[in-house]
Amino acid sequence: GAVVSQHPSRVICKSGTSVKIECRSLDFQATTMFWYRQFPKQSLMLMATSNEGSKATYEQGVEKDKFLINHASLTLSTLTVTSAHPEDSSFYICSAAGTAKNTEAFFGQGTRLTVV
Amino acid sequence: GEDVEQSLFLSVREGDSSVINCTYTDSSSTYLYWYKQEPGAGLQLLTYIFSNMDMKQDQRLTVLLNKKDKHLSLRIADTQTGDSAIYFCAEIPYSSASKIIFGSGTRLSIRP
Numbered sequence: 639g640a641v642v643s644q645h646p647s648r649v650i651c652k653s654g655t656s657v658k659i660e661c662r663s664l665d666f667q668a669t670t671m672f673w674y675r676q677f678p679k680q681s682l683m684l685m686a687t688s689n690e691g692s693k694a695t696y697e698q699g700v701e702k703d704k705f706l707i708n709h710a711s712l713t714l715s716t717l718t719v720t721s722a723h724p725e726d727s728s729f730y731i732c733s734a735a736g737t738a739k740n741t742e743a744f745f746g747q748g749t750r751l752t753v754v
Numbered sequence: 755g756e757d758v759e760q761s762l763f764l765s766v767r768e769g770d771s772s773v774i775n776c777t778y779t780d781s782s783s784t785y786l787y788w789y790k791q792e793p794g795a796g797l798q799l800l801t802y803i804f805s806n807m808d809m810k811q812d813q814r815l816t817v818l819l820n821k822k823d824k825h826l827s828l829r830i831a832d833t834q835t836g837d838s839a840i841y842f843c844a845e846i847p848y849s850s851a852s853k854i855i856f857g858s859g860t861r862l863s864i865r866p
Contacts, residue, residue: 644796672854681842681858682797731796733854745789745797 641665642734644746651722651753659717659749661732666744667712668734673705676729676748688715722753758857760843765863772830774860776843781824783845788817788828791840791859800828800841835864 641664651657661671670689674682686702688694688709696702704726706718715734719726731748757779766772778786784805789797803810803817803826810817816829830837843857 682856684854733797745799747796 642668642732642744642746644732644749646749647747648750649752651751653723653753654721656718656720657722657751659719659730659732659751661715661717661734661746663713663734663736663744666734666736668715668736669712670735671709671715672733672735673707673715673717674731674733676731682731685717719751722751724753727751727753758843758845758855760841760857760860762858763861763863765865766833768833768835768864768866770833772828772833772837772862774828774830774841774843774862776826776828776857778824778826778843778845778855778857780845780847780855781821783847785846786817786819786826787842787844787846787854788815788826789842789844789856791842793839797842830862833862833864838862838864 643662643664645660649657672687673685675685676682684697685700685705686694686696686707688707690709690712694707704720709715729748729750732746734744760776764774785802787802788800790800791797801812801815801817803819808819814831818827826843840859840861842859844854846854
């Protein structure tokens, strides 16, 4: 299957700093990328949907100024957690789709963010 | 609304079959998925089924779909310790344009 690479896999940062997470589709062009957040022992929650070259669409309750998403190319999307706080500590996962109605969502490995 | 429900835990003996159940609400869903998540890792697509199918088998995995009851199940035959993980049921409702709706996940534990 297609490969989606997410980097870094783990990051620890100080409260108040910003962290950038990258999501790359290695062998296909991802017109749409999704960013999810997973709280401990809970399911994935969609944060936002980004289409290449346009602004991301955020789900209700997700602060767009805090979670900056950029999808500048067909192979790369980034999520920047700005002014991180301990409550932002979570597991973030991206997925990429090459068509408007994907039959198969390709997921990155996830990023464990810990804010201290 | 769109909702996918699963039981949170399942414990089976090694070598037995595991059956993980899922119910969904959107009857327009065209694709239904099972994902596996090992500790600290991303999601791995195990299998998916089109809504016009009743059953799909892939080696040790069997997916059953009951559209009338909106019920999906995943059966893992001869469960091994390596099958320990969280299993997520997911759907793409026709109206959502690629937005995947996940269940809460079922944590499968294997006992000797």
